[in-house]
Amino acid sequence: MAIADQTMPPRGLLSPDGWLAAIARRSEALVIPLGALLVGLAAFGVFLLSQGKSPVDFYALVYKAGFGTAFSWQNTLSRTAPLLLAALCVALPARLGLVVIGGEGAIVLGGVAAGALAGSLSGLPGALAIPLMALAGAAIGAVWIGTVGALRHYRGVNETIASLLMAYIAIALMNHLVEGPFRDPASLNKPSTAPLAEHMRIGDIPGWNVHWGLVVGIVACILCWILIERTTWGFAARIAGGNVRAAQVQGLPVGRLIVGFTALGGAFAGLAGVFEVAAVHGTANASLAVGYGYTGILIAFLARHNPLAIIPVAVLLAGFEASSGLVQRRMDLPDATILVLQGFVFVAILVSDTLYGRFRMFAPERWGRG
Secondary structure: OHHHHHHOOOHHHHOOOOHHHHHHHHHHHHHHHHHHHHHHHHHHHHHHHHOOOOHHHHHHHHHHHHHOOHHHHHHHHHHHHHHHHHHHHHHHHHOOOOOOOOHHHHHHHHHHHHHHHHHHHOOOOHHHHHHHHHHHHHHHHHHHHHHHHHHHHHHOOOHHHHHHHHHHHHHHHHHHHHHOOOOOOOOOOOOEOOOOOHHHOOOEOOOOOOEOHHHHHHHHHHHHHHHHHHOHHHHHHHHHHHOHHHHHHOOOOHHHHHHHHHHHHHHHHHHHHHHHHHHHHOOOEHHHOOOHHHHHHHHHHHOOOOHHHHHHHHHHHHHHHHOHHHHHHHHOOOOOHHHHHHHHHHHHHHHHHHHOOOOHHHOHHHHHOO
16 A cells, blocks of 8 residues: 555645646746737738748747847837737736727827826826826726726627727717817917926936836736735626626626726827827827737737736737837838738637647646546
8 A cells, every 4th residue: 555655646745726727827828829929920921922922021020129239129019018008908808708809099089088088187296287187098098998887787788889989989089189279379280289398308218218018018917816816896896797696696796897998998098199109109199009909909918918928928929019110111111011910929829729638739628647
């Protein structure tokens, strides 16, 4: 009996709750999205071949422009900041089973709120004016996307359609305000709000040509991971996302969770708009609607709505976007080529959702049996 006990594998290692089982369970969420990304890149390579272009040259240019030099990295990281916050606008409601794709609307309205408020705050010191602008942008973003959650819970309106339609409304409202009531008379060719005073601009990280929005975005992702994985509110959200009726039977505040998580996601998207105004453009104008909110959808899905995984995925997609100009010049491709690439990857990610639970190598029970 003693000999048999010595030859038996450690029970904790091979049990369904052991290390190997835990690794297998977690590996699925990494391997499948990574495989989908590679499939999307390969499919886009076939598309390039059909256009008479070299996929090798294309991806070499993408690497060079996005990650090849120190300047490329700084350009990529500057674009990463709004993408981190925009992806959180999708990832947080997704934990409740909601598909919110209207973060673009919260971004542009958050930027307009910051640009419009800057004039009345110009007499205040920057240490006070900048937080007030950030608070205003986050508040309007929270109200805008929180309204989507309220419509979903209290009126049964589909959140995907509602958020998308509200994004179009937000962009139209931004154009109206920037070209009308909030327009600076000196902005002749490109209507915009009055430029921010120098002391109200958000500067760069010391030693980097990257503004502080990157740090705020990374900290926001870490805090959101703690909220979801280490708090009772996050646990309740995961329960409600798995089965709303079961959550209601257990007495969980489903309505408050839905409105709260959508509002929090909208606040982060509105904050992204504030950084675009206060750190990049210096004024609110049509450049706010560049598609960060829509790229955030792809990032959140590729990261499986994990706030920590959003960080590297956002860097990767920001590198793609940073390379669009060089690709256009060197390969004689339209500027929208990067959008086509993102489309291929997004379709691959959606298809990959059907693969979860189909591979025995990721089944904890298999490792539990040794």
